[in-house]
Amino acid sequence: MERHPLNITTNSAHQHALLLQYPQYSTGPRMVMLHGSGVAGEYTWTYLCNYLRGWSEILLLDLAEMGQSRFALDMPWQASSYATQLQELLERLDWQTFDLAAYSFGGMVAWAWMNQHPLDGRLFLLEPAMLGGVEPATLVNKAEAYRQLSHQLMAQPDRLDLYREFLDIVSPVRPDNPQADELTATRLAENPAGFARALNTVATELMQHADEFVQWQAPVSGMSFVGSLSPQEMHQRHQMLAEQNLPSWQYVSIAGADHRLVYTHSRQIAAAMNKMV
Template identity: 45%
Template sequence: MEKHQINCRTASCQQHALLLQYPSLREASAPRRLLLLHGAGVPGEVTWTYVANYLHEWDEVLIPDFAGMGRSRFLTDSAPRLSDYVLQIRELCEALDWAEFDIAGYSFGGMVAVRYLQQYGSRGLCFLLEPAMLFSADCGKIRQKADDYLTVADRVEHNPQDTEAYFTFLDSVSPQRTRNDKVDRLTIARLQENAQGFAQALRAVSQMLMDECATYAGWIAPWAGISFVGGLSHATMQGRHRLLAEQSADWQCHVVANADHSLVFTKPRTIAKVMNERRQQG
């Protein structure tokens, strides 16, 4: 595998991404490509490195940093909305001449991935790993989740060193996780490195959950793909993912055993195996 650091300036953003190129034995006129979008706060390479090590069905994998989270940044200081992050990814793909690719999004990145495909269309598979909008089919619970995220965002912006705010976030997304003080503090330290970007991403998610509550409660995937949910994650979320698979034409739900919201970090081999197998199916 070859690794290439990408740094470029687009209309709205100073962009940073990692491009992975894998040796291919396939005979193809165009490379098979995959875009990996990370969650709120933790940069792309940190989030996806372990999963990427086990992928073998793609020739190129692109892992960008969302603005404010890693080495990318918006060129204006206005509070970003979800549409700004979608535009950032669109500009990067256009700059790199990426037109056809599969897309995977984790947590916040899953919400961005879905909105990207809604705006620009799908020419490949979609993989969603506990995306931020698939918490429940109940609008009341979705709005409560939006309030929880907004509260955390306010506390982090007011005092980035307030560790209790980050613990509140972890308790919200992984209420049934196996408690490990060392792991929790490592996660919090990573989030604190990009505290402002983390808070901005949570605020953007909260806004979208409030504005599009009914849409997300009944959303059906119009594309082919898979959603992943942790076996230790909230039963409401597991039910929403199963419902999505039942109601969508070409969608699967994969429950990752003994995993919570941190599944992309703790179960990379399992996730990559399922993604590889789905890509092999075509």
């Protein structure tokens, strides 16, 4: 694997990304990977990328205000702002055909980007923010929790208990592991403003598009992953997604995982993804 840091200024953002190249798979497809709220792309995806096989190049970008990327303009607090950032980077790199993997908040960004651009490749979703339940009320309730937490974080960014409260929202039945919770909270607290903005963005989109999200269908073939410890309504939503998109969509429940599945169960996720190359 070859690692190439990229620092590119586009119209909307000063962008940082990491390009991974795999010479042994030079004829394979490319992939773009979108991280979740608050944590940079490289940290989110490094473990999983160690187990991926078949992709020639993988692009791990930092969404703006997270990692090393920053908006250069006063962009709206909407998923479309991050989608604009993504599209500008793709145009600069001349990437037109690729697979797309998106985790949590990154799933919301992927949705916004696909609303404007056709995806010429497969889609991999890891507990995406917009597919949390089969009823609009479930999404609206989660949006209200996110918005309240976002406002608290903007006012008191040093309160580590607020980051643990986020874990209570996304992983209410996670294993009892205070050390792991502390590590996650500390990592999220490294960029409180970017994390709070991402949460507020998710809340806004869930409020405005709850009815759409419970009916959304994948525009391309792909696969979604949900931790077995995550809420049942999320599993139901992804089962529905697979049923709506048969036979081109697969739903995978990762045993023993919660919302942090991309960090804790990278090998299992990569093994499933590798089968689709």
